[in-house]
Each structure stands twice: as structure tokens, then as C-alpha cells.
Amino acid sequence: MFSQEVEDFMPTTISNYESAACTLGSYTNGNIRLFELIANSGEAREALAINSALSETSTEYTRSSTPATTTSSTTLFKSSNLFDLDIMSQNFMTGDPLSLDSIRSVLGRLEDTIIFGLIERAQFAHNPRIYQRGAFKELEQLGFSGSWLEWFLKETEIFHAKARRYTSPDQYPFTPASELPKPVLPPLHFPDILFPNDINANKSILSFYTRAIVPRITRRATLALAAHKRQNGIYGDGEFEDDGNYGSAATIDVEVLQAISKRVHYGKFVSESKFISNPAAFIPHIQSRDREALEALITKPEVERKLLVRLQKKVDTYSPDITADGDSPTVNGANGYKKPNGGKIDTDGVVELYESYIIPLTKEVEVDYLLRRLDGMDEEMIERLRNKDF
Secondary structure (H helix, E strand, C coil), X not given: CCCHHHHHHHXXXXXXXXXXXXXXXXXXXXXXXXXXXXXXXXXXXXXXXXXXXXXXXXXXXXXCCCCCCCCCHHHHHHHCCCCCHHHHCCCCCCCCCCCHHHHHHHHHHHHHHHHHHHHHHCCCCCCHHHHCCCCCHHHHHCCCCCCHHHHHHHHHHHHHHHCCHHHCCCCCCCCCHHHCCCCCCCCCCCCCCCCCCCCCCHHHHHHHHHHHHHHHHCHHHHHHHHHHHHHCCCCHHHHCCCCCCHHHHHXXXXXXXXXXXXXXXXXXXXXXXXXXXXXHHHHHHHHCCCHHHHHHHHCCHHHHHHHHHHHHHHHHHHCCCCCCCCCCCEEECCCCEEECCCCCCCHHHHHHHHHHHXXXXXXXXXXXXXXXXXXXXXXXXXHHHHCCCC
């Protein structure tokens, strides 16, 4: 059971979230399920009516799905994309969040979250229009000059901020904090885990995700769309990239971006864990501002290699469609594990996401955090740290 304050908050927040998503176009696609409870509400009907102006001009290539049935408040809460931080995020109230086992567990779950999110995003075409600022006159009429995805992020994060998501030490918004509301619920009193800092790499995450990752992982869906359009007499510029599923694509983009953001910023926990285990090894390099030496202290090439191999195995396991007779994927002798004949996503594209973007950016966050680790400390405090007198 949830606490009474959460139980009281749930109906309002779920309704607000689903209604907002209706307005944004998420539920014009059959693959994104509207809760049965909310589908019958006036708020949802009104939001769907607002969305009709967009859907009339959209070429949604919808797929059928079985409506979800919600049987309890617990099921409803877990099925939504609601992030009340005391139940949906890392639990900082128990255990040691800086232990290696805890960090490995979080990073492992985030791998799964990112992979499944990318698999879902790969089912839609690129839809580059949603990443272009000024591409939607509907947003300009609302006084918003950014892209569809940026608006989607802001609207989503406004809701999540009310649910106190960004009071948690592992959550970082893409929207400037000054543009987000205060939480509706009273604050949770988290233990002091990280050294105070203002490091936020989300601008870089948004940039590489929209410019490099999305075009690659959606290539198959984009080519399939072009073939479908040619069969229907659409040729040239009109046959590529855009399937009109703006709400569905952006919904998944937000989920993937939030997971990548948590993964990258969890580097702060890695740095803090390594720092407190051996402060004397780090302090001289922090004082001399030696980024290369600090990066060498936190980098383990063998661990990174194993991570990439594990990631490829996971994608190869999660992405193929299993046939009715349970046929297994074919064997790829090069790496000694099974690789599918075909799958829902470009495996190498997911591995490249980690190898070329997530891992390097995480290291930057780790080093930036370490460089701030002694800020405001006098020599006596630093000496106590060096001797592990804390």
C-alpha cells in the first residue's frame, strides 16, 4: 500500500499526466495505451478533442493492441509513467547507495531500460520534424519557440517536478530548474550522498541523441516507410522519414532521454564511491587540476570491454521476435554467443551509443565532479579527508 499522501495525490496526477499526453498526441497510436479509468474521464475526452486538430493532418500508421485493464491503484500507478520518487526511483533511504553492489545494480537496470526504450523508438520512423525548432505553428501559437521534443520534455518535467522527481540526487531535468514548479508533496529528506555540485550534462545528451542516435536506430523503420509510401504512389522527398507519429515518438524519446540522463549522471556516485575509498590517491590530482590523471584513476578498460560485450548480448537477446515453435537465434561464432537473423533494432547502433557517447560523457561527469570535490574546504579539512578521518 502507498502512504495516504500518495494515495490522495494519485488520481489527480495520473489524470493530469494522461490528459497532457492526449493533448501531445501520444494516444493517437494504438501502441500507447490509455488507462481505462482515465479514458472515461472528462479531462481525457477534452484533451483528445484538443488533439484532433493535430491528428487530422497526421498520417499516423497505427497498430492494433489489446486495451490494458487496470484492476487496482497499485497496478495503475506502476503501469503509468509517473515518477513519484519514493517508489519509482532509486531508494536512498535504505542500504548504501555508494556501495559497488548498489551501483552495479542500478547501472544494470538502466541498461535494460535504455535497450527496451530504443527498441520501442526503432519501431517508428525518424520524424526529424519533431527535433526542429519552429516546425510546429501550433507551438508558436502557444508562445513556445523550441522543438516539439523540447516542448514535450518541458511539459512532462513540469508534471514530474510536482511529483518531486528532481529533489532526488539521481534525477536531472532537461528543462531549466527556474521554469519548473515546486513539488506538491512535502520534500523527502535524503541522506547526504554527493558533494554539492551543479553539473548537468543534459544539453549534450539531448544533442547526441537527436543528431546521432535517433537517425541510426530508426533507419529500418524509415526505409520500410519509404517502401510503403512508394507502393501508394508517393515518391521523392515525401517518401522518407516522416510517419506522422509525433506524439508516440516523442513519448518514447522522453523515456529514453531520462534513462540516459540518469545513467550518465550516476557517474557522480561512481566518483564519490571511488574517492571516499581512497581520497589520498585523488586529492593531489584534484588540487593540480589534472583531468587526465583523474580519468586514469576512474577508468578500467576491462570493465568497459565487458560492459559492451554484455550490452550486445542483451540487445541480441531482447530484440529478435521469437517464433511460435520457439526457434532460437542463429550462432555468431565471432563472439561466441547467439546473434539473431533479424531483430527489432540495430544492435551495433545500441553498442555505439554506449561506446561513443554514454561512456565518454559519463567519464566527463565523473572527472568534473571530482574537480569540485574539494571546493570550499580548507587545508585542515582536506588533510582529514586524506587520512580518511570522516
